Amino acid sequence: MKGIHILATGHFAPDKIVTNDDLSKIVDTTDEWITSRTGMKKRHFCEAGDNNVTLATEAAKMALDKADIDINEIGALVVSTFSGDYLVPSAACQVQQELGLSDDIICFDLNAACSGFVFGIETMRGLLMQSEKRYGLLIGSECISRRLDMTDRGSCILFGDGAGAALIELDENRSYTSVYGCHGDLAVINCPNDANKPGRVHMEGQATYKFAVSTVPKLIKKVVEKAGIELEAIDAYVCHQANARIVDAVAKHLKQPKEKFFMNLDEYANTSAASVAIALSDAIDKGFCKPGQKVLLAGFGAGKTWGAIIVDL
Ligand code: COA
Numbered sequence: 001m002k003g004i005h006i007l008a009t010g011h012f013a014p015d016k017i018v019t020n021d022d023l024s025k026i027v028d029t030t031d032e033w034i035t036s037r038t039g040m041k042k043r044h045f046c047e048a049g050d051n052n053v054t055l056a057t058e059a060a061k062m063a064l065d066k067a068d069i070d071i072n073e074i075g076a077l078v079v080s081t082f083s084g085d086y087l088v089p090s091a092a093c094q095v096q097q098e099l100g101l102s103d104d105i106i107c108f109d110l111n112a113a114c115s116g117f118v119f120g121i122e123t124m125r126g127l128l129m130q131s132e133k134r135y136g137l138l139i140g141s142e143c144i145s146r147r148l149d150m151t152d153r154g155s156c157i158l159f160g161d162g163a164g165a166a167l168i169e170l171d172e173n174r175s176y177t178s179v180y181g182c183h184g185d186l187a188v189i190n191c192p193n194d195a196n197k198p199g200r201v202h203m204e205g206q207a208t209y210k211f212a213v214s215t216v217p218k219l220i221k222k223v224v225e226k227a228g229i230e231l232e233a234i235d236a237y238v239c240h241q242a243n244a245r246i247v248d249a250v251a252k253h254l255k256q257p258k259e260k261f262f263m264n265l266d267e268y269a270n271t272s273a274a275s276v277a278i279a280l281s282d283a284i285d286k287g288f289c290k291p292g293q294k295v296l297l298a299g300f301g302a303g304k305t306w307g308a309i310i311v312d313l
Helices: 020-024 031-038 052-066 090-097 113-128 207-225 243-255 272-285
Strands: 005-011 018-019 042-045 074-080 106-110 135-142 162-171 175-183 238-239 295-303 303-312
Touching: 005 052, 005 113, 005 272, 018 020, 018 074, 020 031, 020 042, 031 243, 042 175, 052 090, 052 135, 052 162, 052 272, 074 113, 074 272, 090 106, 090 135, 106 113, 113 135, 113 162, 113 175, 113 272, 113 295, 113 303, 135 272, 175 207, 207 243, 207 295, 207 303, 238 243, 238 272, 272 295
Parallel strands: 074 106, 074 135, 238 295
Antiparallel strands: 005 162, 018 042, 135 162, 175 303, 295 303
């Protein structure tokens, strides 16, 4: 199956840092509770002047700066997000303008919640197969802080803002395997879009936790089996950064060393569609993921949705 080459990545988060202690002044919680239950230490929140498009644009610029390409050869721009600044136009159209990309480009937003970046890779690969141009720009960007119920300690402590970007081209010499799924469920995680009042994220924590730890190991086994390889052939796992306990449980279930699983949720918390994008970019910058490696990306979240892909870096 024709693979993809991730030429360059970038990630960006707003300057404002919100620590667990900061949150303990807003809701009845403690640093000890948040750290022990989630592994999260801080998160970044947008301030005046920051928004979904500014985050997405900065992450994209960082990726483009690392790649020596003609930006007129970018034929597709997809922003995975559920927290766009406008219902229309899409964040992707605004980022196209900000980056000065050419007009003959397909631009749209994709909403698959926390599976957004993984669904985005599959979508981008399909778009590039149809495209007359060589490159695709995929961004996961979220400004979730504006969608949080800051009176609900069970959810507001979990999320942060940020964006990650990847510049992608097709590559016949790289392998590619993907598995996706969806089980429609409004109750477990939702964020209403009510014209009369701004929607806030609602999450059933325990049900979400159970969904994650039961779904993700099966998902990873399935994509590895489909690729015709063993778990041991995966050099690094970059999973959605929802909770360190979830990642640990997945590693334990798969009997894989925890050290193979990248985590940066202590710095960014859960950035939904940006989570895997930021983690991948951060993992590459830190040398955790290296060229030539086989990397498994896995996302899961509201929908409910889930997806995993194995790429050759
Ligand atoms: N600080 C202090 N106490 C808190 C708290 C907080 N921030 N949030 C909840 N609690 C309390 C609850 O009120 C409850 O108190 P009670 O026993 O007096 O009723 C107690 O802690 C246990 O709550 P529970 O929901 O069982 O905690 P938990 O161990 O399941 O941890 C989550 C809660 C949210 C951290 C955990 O369920 C989780 O990570 N779920 C998955 C989240 C996720 O992946 N979301 C993104 C999906 S894309």
